[in-house]
Amino acid sequence: MAKSETVETSLNEKIKEFLLDEGAIKVGFATKESVAGGPPSTDFDYLFKSAGIDAEANSAISFALPLDKEAIRLFIAKKDREAHQEDNRRTLAKSVYLSHKLASILQAEGYAAIGSAANLKYREEIHQWNRFLPPDISHRYIAVAAGVGSFGWSGNVGINGYGAAIILGTTVTSARLEPTAPLPDHESFCEWKKSDGQVKCKICADSCIAEMFEKNDAEYVSIGARTYSYAKRRNTRRCEFGCGGFTGLHPSGKWSTWSPARFKLPDDPKKLNKEYIRAIRQHIERPPMPNAAEVPNVAGLKLATTCGMCQLVCFGDKKENAKNYKLLTKSGCAVQEPDGTIVILSPEEAEKKLQQMPEEHTALYS
Numbered sequence: 001m002a003k004s005e006t007v008e009t010s011l012n013e014k015i016k017e018f019l020l021d022e023g024a025i026k027v028g029f030a031t032k033e034s035v036a037g038g039p040p041s042t043d044f045d046y047l048f049k050s051a052g053i054d055a056e057a058n059s060a061i062s063f064a065l066p067l068d069k070e071a072i073r074l075f076i077a078k079k080d081r082e083a084h085q086e087d088n089r090r091t092l093a094k095s096v097y098l099s100h101k102l103a104s105i106l107q108a109e110g111y112a113a114i115g116s117a118a119n120l121k122y123r124e125e126i127h128q129w130n131r132f133l134p135p136d137i138s139h140r141y142i143a144v145a146a147g148v149g150s151f152g153w154s155g156n157v158g159i160n161g162y163g164a165a166i167i168l169g170t171t172v173t174s175a176r177l178e179p180t181a182p183l184p185d186h187e188s189f190c191e192w193k194k195s196d197g198q199v200k201c202k203i204c205a206d207s208c209i210a211e212m213f214e215k216n217d218a219e220y221v222s223i224g225a226r227t228y229s230y231a232k233r234r235n236t237r238r239c240e241f242g243c244g245g246f247t248g249l250h251p252s253g254k255w256s257t258w259s260p261a262r263f264k265l266p267d268d269p270k271k272l273n274k275e276y277i278r279a280i281r282q283h284i285e286r287p288p289m290p291n292a293a294e295v296p297n298v299a300g301l302k303l304a305t306t307c308g309m310c311q312l313v314c315f316g317d318k319k320e321n322a323k324n325y326k327l328l329t330k331s332g333c334a335v336q337e338p339d340g341t342i343v344i345l346s347p348e349e350a351e352k353k354l355q356q357m358p359e360e361h362t363a364l365y366s
């Protein structure tokens with residue numbers, strides 16, 4: 001009998017031990033049954049096929065790595081951008097490394113296996129892929145199906161005790177592993193979900209300068225035997241605008257992300273797209289952000305970490321989340337000097353500074 005035809009429970013333990021030893025905080029296993037009926041990005045076989053691996057992908061291993069909460073707090077409070085950016089990059093790189101290292105361990109055991117990219121890897125054969133950015137595999141969906149974490153109101157995946165301050169990784173294999181069950185709602189890290197809506201948190205939605213999330217309207221995704229809900233996205237372009245750093249000022253004008261840009265985001269999708277293109281052009285014209293990424297994104301832009309607030313504010317604890325939200329909304333506004341330096345000022349000082357700077361410079365930010 002070929003190796004992939006038997007359920008390998010001892011292999012589950014071996015994989016778990018390896019990942020926990022390497023610093024993972026949670027490990028889970030999904031089979032095709034765990035993700036049956038899920039969105040296309042839950043299809044494990046896609047990774048094998050696109051790598052030319054001629055075997056059936058029977059299981060996926062999902063794992064989570066923790067982010068540094070102290071660095072996150074400094075980032076949210078706009079006291080220090082670099083520490084979280086570095087931690088985020090390092091943890092993403094570690095998730096990729098571990099997913100491939102695990103694949104090589106499985107290959108040595110005689111199975112087909114492949115690691116995966118942490119992000120920026122899309123299904124480019126899909127029409128308008130660069131508009132909708134369909135991932136080659138969804139770490140979030142696989143993690144939820146495997147019980148590694150659960151969806152919060154934001155749709156970010158988190159774990160009790162860590163909140164959404166985690167990075168996920170995935171390895172796909174021909175081995176038939178024993179699946180682990182999705183988490184029940186009462187084990188959710190999300191205050192709102194855990195209390196069945198009794199705890200009115202939704203700080204994640206309030207922390208988005210792009211106002212991407214509906215506060216009272218959900219969208220649904222079915223994966224395996226369960227249907228999950230999280231906040232309806234108004235238009236994912238809004239996140240691309242904010243997360244990409246193409247704008248940063250909250251509509252209240254009282255605080256910003258680390259992005260110094262100050263665009264108003266129209267509701268109308270066509271107008272929003274037009275503004276987005278204008279914002280990208282201005283971004284290219286601006287002085288580069290200090291320590292921007294070395295690897296360009298799909299649009300060829302080297303972006304700096306300026307947002308992610310919907311994820312970062314959620315430590316999965318009502319008091320901690322409230323503290324994070326206060327730090328964020330009192331953190332002031334980012335302004336960029338003509339030499340590229342970012343300064344953080346009160347909303348009033350920021351306005352004044354913009355009025356004092358050369359018009360050809362300030363014209364690049366709104």
Ligand code: SF4
Pocket residue numbers: 152153154189190191192193201202203204205313314315316317321
């Ligand atoms: S911020 Fe609150 S509502 Fe949002 S995911 Fe976290 S606990 Fe849930």
Ligand code: SF4
Pocket residue numbers: 207208209210211212238239240241242243307308309310311
């Ligand atoms: S990453 Fe930023 S812009 Fe995107 S949804 Fe989260 S808070 Fe909003």
